[in-house]
Amino acid sequence: MEERKLITVTSPLLPDLAEFNEYLKDIWSRKWITNNGHYHQLLEKALCKYLKVPYVSLFTNGTLPLITALQALRITGEVITTPYSFVATTHALWWNGIKPVFVDIDPATGNINPDKIEAAITPKTTAIMPVHVYGKPCDTKRIQEIANKYGLKVIYDAAHAFGVEINGESILRAGDMSTLSFHATKVFNTIEGGALVMHDEEAKKRIDYLKNFGFADEITVVAPGINSKMDEVRAAYGILNLKQVDKAIDLRKQVAVKYREALRDVEGISFFDDMVGVRHNYSYFPIFIDAEKYGMTRDELYLRMKRENILGRRYFYPLISTFSTYKGLESAKAENLPQATKMAESVICLPMYHLLTNEDVERILNMVLK
Numbered sequence: 001m002e003e004r005k006l007i008t009v010t011s012p013l014l015p016d017l018a019e020f021n022e023y024l025k026d027i028w029s030r031k032w033i034t035n036n037g038h039y040h041q042l043l044e045k046a047l048c049k050y051l052k053v054p055y056v057s058l059f060t061n062g063t064l065p066l067i068t069a070l071q072a073l074r075i076t077g078e079v080i081t082t083p084y085s086f087v088a089t090t091h092a093l094w095w096n097g098i099k100p101v102f103v104d105i106d107p108a109t110g111n112i113n114p115d116k117i118e119a120a121i122t123p124k125t126t127a128i129m130p131v132h133v134y135g136k137p138c139d140t141k142r143i144q145e146i147a148n149k150y151g152l153k154v155i156y157d158a159a160h161a162f163g164v165e166i167n168g169e170s171i172l173r174a175g176d177m178s179t180l181s182f183h184a185t186k187v188f189n190t191i192e193g194g195a196l197v198m199h200d201e202e203a204k205k206r207i208d209y210l211k212n213f214g215f216a217d218e219i220t221v222v223a224p225g226i227n228s229k230m231d232e233v234r235a236a237y238g239i240l241n242l243k244q245v246d247k248a249i250d251l252r253k254q255v256a257v258k259y260r261e262a263l264r265d266v267e268g269i270s271f272f273d274d275m276v277g278v279r280h281n282y283s284y285f286p287i288f289i290d291a292e293k294y295g296m297t298r299d300e301l302y303l304r305m306k307r308e309n310i311l312g313r314r315y316f317y318p319l320i321s322t323f324s325t326y327k328g329l330e331s332a333k334a335e336n337l338p339q340a341t342k343m344a345e346s347v348i349c350l351p352m353y354h355l356l357t358n359e360d361v362e363r364i365l366n367m368v369l370k
Contacts, residue, residue: 027232059228134286248353
């Protein structure tokens, strides 16, 4: 029997190769391949316009902006965050010698629950680091009110939230800073890459120093920075991908609509609907399995799909709070995180990308619909 086509959980948005080759020829002729080159500057400007934000600083991946934001804002002590995210969120705190304090999530969104934040604040708390999970906006207004009340900074991990807006305004304008990931698996990618969004020129200048060893000029080092600059090749790749990202998002939306139509009345399966007034980017399509009602556990469905060459992803599972580095923390105990634990144990992300065909979607749904 012929093996069926592999349907991966995601697939990268790739620029036109002929166009990219022309950019590469220009890079080769300029002989300036990193350190704030021509395409690096063009991409920063283009992203500011597309994302509707005043300042963007490009990075070589999506983790270093988190680490650098914490340095730039001089965050210490304890930071309140979510256990329901990719490990980079909490690892960035650990690398800065900061203690993460986990609070539970809102089951309606998967995001940090503002109602749980205040009880976790101590005299050592200096910031809140929420995550726009699956690109769904956090309750930024409530979070900012709490931050203002206690004099805390807010850094948003917006790795999933490229281009997401509420009533026409970018969610990247919330908080003190927001970070983006341009990893190959994201809606917009530069193969590896990321960015930090800030709101004033001085913050932009400080970030640019920090990502280049702390150099302010040829002989002046103003801070103990690191090397996390994006090179010209990936910046050029990003400029080309920016031209086609809207079309890719539209195609993702069409897949999401098909999934929702087919799964809406299936007992034991739930999913998120679009939020009112939000421009979503359809970066993921998580479903949640109630094993008793569905007649199969999440892991049984995951393995069943895998046997049929359809790759889902249990994203985010396990919780960050269960990993060896963090599980000893008081805030990491499962009894403190019932909603996050439940979501992690029931989630599976269905394949979601711009290249999925109607036949692919039908195959995926046939597996889920049993």
